Amino acid sequence: MVLRYTLIIAMAYLLLVEHGFSSTPRVLLLLIVAALASNVLISRLPPRITNSTGFNSCIVVGDTVWITVAFLYSGVFGAEFFYLYFFVLLVAAIGENLGLIVVGVIAVCIGYISVSYATGGTSWLWSSQLLIRIPFLFTAGAFYGHLVNRVRREQHRASEEAQAVTRLEKIQQELAEYSSQLEQVNMNLEREIAERKRAEAAFQEARDQLRAVLDAVPASVSWISSDLKYLGVNRHLAALYKFVPEAFVGREIGFLKTSPEFTEYVRQFFTSPVTEASQEIITEIDGSLRSFLMIARKYSQGHAAVFAGIDIDERKRAEETLRMIVEGTSPTIGGDFFRSLVRHLAVTLQIRFAFVSELVDEQGKRLRTLAFWKGKDFGENFEYGTKGTPCEDVIIGKEVSYYPEGVQKLFPEDPWLAEARVESYLGIPFFSSSGKVIGHMGVMHDKPMGEEHRIKSILTIFATRVGVELERKRAEEELRATQLQLMQSAKLESVGRLAAGVAHEVKNPLAIIQQGTAYLSQASFATDEDTVALVLEKMENAVNRADGVVRGLLDFSAPTSVEVRPAELNAVVEQSLLLVKHELVKAHVSVDKVLGENLPLLKLDRHKIEQVFVNLFMNAIQAMPEGGMLTVKTATKKLTELGSDVGRRKTDGFRIGETLIVVEVEDAGTGIPDEELVRVFDPFFTTKRTIKGTGLGLSVTQKIIELHRGMIDISNRQEGGVRVALMFKTDEGHVDAEETNPAH
Amino acid sequence: MQKKRILLIDDEPDFTSLLKLTLEKSGAYEVREENRAEHALAAATAFKPDLILLDVMMANVQGGEVAAQLQADEMLKETPVVFLTAVVAKEEVKKRSGMIGGHPFIAKLTSPEQLMVSIEKYLGG
Numbered sequence: 001m002v003l004r005y006t007l008i009i010a011m012a013y014l015l016l017v018e019h020g021f022s023s024t025p026r027v028l029l030l031l032i033v034a035a036l037a038s039n040v041l042i043s044r045l046p047p048r049i050t051n052s053t054g055f056n057s058c059i060v061v062g063d064t065v066w067i068t069v070a071f072l073y074s075g076v077f078g079a080e081f082f083y084l085y086f087f088v089l090l091v092a093a094i095g096e097n098l099g100l101i102v103v104g105v106i107a108v109c110i111g112y113i114s115v116s117y118a119t120g121g122t123s124w125l126w127s128s129q130l131l132i133r134i135p136f137l138f139t140a141g142a143f144y145g146h147l148v149n150r151v152r153r154e155q156h157r158a159s160e161e162a163q164a165v166t167r168l169e170k171i172q173q174e175l176a177e178y179s180s181q182l183e184q185v186n187m188n189l190e191r192e193i194a195e196r197k198r199a200e201a202a203f204q205e206a207r208d209q210l211r212a213v214l215d216a217v218p219a220s221v222s223w224i225s226s227d228l229k230y231l232g233v234n235r236h237l238a239a240l241y242k243f244v245p246e247a248f249v250g251r252e253i254g255f256l257k258t259s260p261e262f263t264e265y266v267r268q269f270f271t272s273p274v275t276e277a278s279q280e281i282i283t284e285i286d287g288s289l290r291s292f293l294m295i296a297r298k299y300s301q302g303h304a305a306v307f308a309g310i311d312i313d314e315r316k317r318a319e320e321t322l323r324m325i326v327e328g329t330s331p332t333i334g335g336d337f338f339r340s341l342v343r344h345l346a347v348t349l350q351i352r353f354a355f356v357s358e359l360v361d362e363q364g365k366r367l368r369t370l371a372f373w374k375g376k377d378f379g380e381n382f383e384y385g386t387k388g389t390p391c392e393d394v395i396i397g398k399e400v401s402y403y404p405e406g407v408q409k410l411f412p413e414d415p416w417l418a419e420a421r422v423e424s425y426l427g428i429p430f431f432s433s434s435g436k437v438i439g440h441m442g443v444m445h446d447k448p449m450g451e452e453h454r455i456k457s458i459l460t461i462f463a464t465r466v467g468v469e470l471e472r473k474r475a476e477e478e479l480r481a482t483q484l485q486l487m488q489s490a491k492l493e494s495v496g497r498l499a500a501g502v503a504h505e506v507k508n509p510l511a512i513i514q515q516g517t518a519y520l521s522q523a524s525f526a527t528d529e530d531t532v533a534l535v536l537e538k539m540e541n542a543v544n545r546a547d548g549v550v551r552g553l554l555d556f557s558a559p560t561s562v563e564v565r566p567a568e569l570n571a572v573v574e575q576s577l578l579l580v581k582h583e584l585v586k587a588h589v590s591v592d593k594v595l596g597e598n599l600p601l602l603k604l605d606r607h608k609i610e611q612v613f614v615n616l617f618m619n620a621i622q623a624m625p626e627g628g629m630l631t632v633k634t635a636t637k638k639l640t641e642l643g644s645d646v647g648r649r650k651t652d653g654f655r656i657g658e659t660l661i662v663v664e665v666e667d668a669g670t671g672i673p674d675e676e677l678v679r680v681f682d683p684f685f686t687t688k689r690t691i692k693g694t695g696l697g698l699s700v701t702q703k704i705i706e707l708h709r710g711m712i713d714i715s716n717r718q719e720g721g722v723r724v725a726l727m728f729k730t731d732e733g734h735v736d737a738e739e740t741n742p743a744h
Numbered sequence: 745m746q747k748k749r750i751l752l753i754d755d756e757p758d759f760t761s762l763l764k765l766t767l768e769k770s771g772a773y774e775v776r777e778e779n780r781a782e783h784a785l786a787a788a789t790a791f792k793p794d795l796i797l798l799d800v801m802m803a804n805v806q807g808g809e810v811a812a813q814l815q816a817d818e819m820l821k822e823t824p825v826v827f828l829t830a831v832v833a834k835e836e837v838k839k840r841s842g843m844i845g846g847h848p849f850i851a852k853l854t855s856p857e858q859l860m861v862s863i864e865k866y867l868g869g
Contacts, residue, residue: 504801507830508756511852515762518856519769531765538758 003143004042004059008035010139011067015074031070035063053158056151060144064089067140081133084112088137092144101145108141109134220292220309226270228253231304240285259283262294262309269296269305280312291316318454321348322461337469338371339378341462342441346373349455351443353422357391358439358470364395367439370470374420388413394427394440400456401427405448417444424449428459430467441466505549509542516542562605562707569602569634569661569728570595576613577632583618588627596635599661600730608704615697616665616724623669623722631666636730663726671716680714747774748867751793753784753810754828759852766856773863784810788820795867796820800829800849811847824866828852 012032019025042050042059049055071077071085091104113134214221220237224230230248238245241256254263261281269277278295290313298305325344338356346354352375360366360383367386372379386392390411393401403410403425408417416422426449427442441463443455516539523532577584577591584591620630639658672680681702698714705712710728717723750773752760760777767773778787788796798810811827814820827849850862 504830507853508759511830512756512758512762514853515759515766515856519762519766522769535762535765538762542758 003146004039004063005036007063007139007143008032008039010136011035011070014133014136015070018074018077025073027073028070031066035066038062053151053155056147056154060147063144084108084133084137085140088141089144092141093148098142098145098149101141101149105138105141105145109137112137217308219311221306222248222309223304223306224253224266225304226302228266228270237309258285262307265294265296266305266307269298270302275302281309283309314454318457321454321458324348325458325462335370335473338466339373341466342371342373343378345443345458345462346375349443349451349458351445351449351455353420353444354442355444356439356441356466359395359437364392364437367391367395370439384416389417390414390425391427391440391442394429394442395437398429398437400429400459401425401442402449402452402456404450404452407444420444421446423447426452426455426459428456428463430463430470432467432471438467438470502549506546509546509549512542513539513546562608562704564603564605564708566601567604567606567609569599569604569663572604572606572609573613573632573634573663576610576617579610579614580617580621583621584630587621587624589621589624589630590628592629592631594631594633594635596633599634599636602661602728602730604708604728605704609708612701612704612726613665615701619697619724620665620667620669620722623667628668628721631664633662633664633666635662636660637662637727659730661728661730663728665724665726666717666721668719668721671720671722672714674716677714677716681712747772748795748863749773749791749793750775750863751784751788751791751796752777753781753787753796754799755779755781756799763856763859767860767863770860772860781810785813785817785820788814788823789817792819793823795863796823796825797828797863798825798847799852800827826850826862826866 015028015032019028045055067085068082071082088105088108091108092101214234215236217234218236220240221234222230222237223232230251230253233245233248235245238248241258253266254260259281262283265279265281275298276296278293281292281294282289283292284290290311292309293312295308295310296305325341325348342354342356346352353373355369355372357367357369360368365386366383368383369379369381372381386395388411390401390403390407405424407422407425408414411417417425422444424445424447425442426444427440429437429440432438441459443449443459449455516535519535520532573593573595577593583589617630624630637660639660681698702712705726708728710726713725713727715723715725750767752763752775754760754777757777757779760779764775764777767775776787776791776793778784784798796814800808811825814823814825825847827847828851829849830852848862848866850859854862
């Protein structure tokens, strides 16, 4: 309110000046003093009142009143001064700010001055009236302007304050709301946290469990993200590669460089759409290759997968070994089986020695090897005593004996072990079907032997088969012995018959010779010369016949083997026909040749087969003493049905489906009576009573044909005469039962 | 002296002709030879021999059968039959006291003198 003082002073000065200091009416002076006093009072009032709009309005109104009253009372001022005064008040009232108000007031003053000057009211600018009024106006304007301003400001502030208060209240309200919301949220959060803690605990437990399981599983487990980085591995896998599991996390697969197959497999698995797969792969561990069965499974929507690898190396190797051995031994039987077996065992197990042996005596004191492989080839089979050898344990103890090393020291009495420098031994017995030990098989090495389990398993598997095989072999041997005996007795019988036949065939000529010589010794000159000549001729014939019989006999006994070479059958036929050409002509026998074309070469003993053909041709010629037709046919023929010699099994003479070469020799004679047909191959059976009829021809022929593994058949033709059919095999299907090819 | 009639049944023509020569040279015998065993019966019936010499081992018909045929014949069953066999040796004849199936037998490989002795023996009545 300092400015009010200024106004009051300005007012006072104005009044005083106007009236002159001495003649100012007392009322006016009173008013001025009152105004001053009021200002003093006002200054004592608390700001709260002085700042209020009401108070300020009172001031303005009050001031306006006493000032107007003062002016009116003074009566000095003209109307225009009042107008000015009110105008200034107006300017002050409406002025936006003090600056503008001041400017407005100045403008008014300048206006007043100019108007005054213009109207000629004063001639002197610096007249005292003006000098006093203008400051007053100015001050009034300024004061009221200031007041108004202040009021306005107050109002503004008050409203702002009110606004602020409401805003504050609103904020407080909102705050309260938020507060309660927050509390709510807080509660929820706490609940959630508690739950989460629970869940985490459970999760951790599960994880621990999983970890425990993973680490316990005897498989190499790894889990890998789709960007081909390890998320983790189990302890087993880590240990395999001699790392800790943590060393794998985050690394890219293949960083160990031990298994490109695995890396490739993982890559493929992730790019393929399948979620599960398995495959065998090979990986390098500790410098050696091992086979694993990999099982893969995606999870987490295909972003990761777990790979479990199971070491199947041992099993695979055992499988491989077994397969090789089985392959190598399955087609063989008998002695070949044992040889094949020991060889394959040694080779596949990579052990130097392998053997199979059988008991010689019941007590098991002596053994004889059936097959013995000594590293690069077979050794000679030998017999030995079991005492003091590792074999003794196997036989007597009836169970596996395993000496991984130092076997010589354990059996110092066995000279063979030392000689062969055997270091390790594994033997296993095998049994007959009645449960008796009949032999044993085993492997020995010149170095210490590991892999006991594997070797034992493999040997055990074969022990059964070997036992069976050995029994079979023995049964077969017994059978053969019995057969041999039977054959012997049969042979003896036939030999007996043969002897009888020979005796007869030789004795008849001898009897003739005897009679002849007896006659001639008693002959005298009186004896008829012709008779003597006749007797001599008969004797000569007899001698020849006897000779023939003996020769035939030699031929009969001689062919125990044939020397075969590939030959053209038709050529042999032709040659044989040439040999009997003279006889053919003499007997007026014509020949019809029907020789097949493109016959395969046959392995024949040419000379003997010629003999056969000659025999057959001669028989045919002799069957047709009046002449006739001799037919010779050669052809190939496929066997389509069973016959007496034709069977289905490999061991039969001929089998169905087999292709043969057939030779047929036919004559147009009288044929052979049925009861004699069966005896036709008997030695010395003959229907001929001439020199040529030794009766040995067909039996020798049959023998020769049999030696060629062929067959001869004699039958009567429907049109009369005899048909002799010879059948030869075309292929030499016999496989040599030797060691199988190692390159196989 | 009346010649005794001998029927020779044997399938060896050279043998029978020589034996006939020898036997007839002695003058004591009249010999007929028959080389075909199937004609033996007919020949015997026709010739009415005093003795039949019969070969045991012949091609088509065995001596034994012929003997049976002869035995079956009314007229011939009394006629002595002697087997001639190339199979059996002289020694064996002695051992077997010279009998086969009721008939005596002689080995073929015998000297003619020996043969004639045997013939005489068996001619009997």
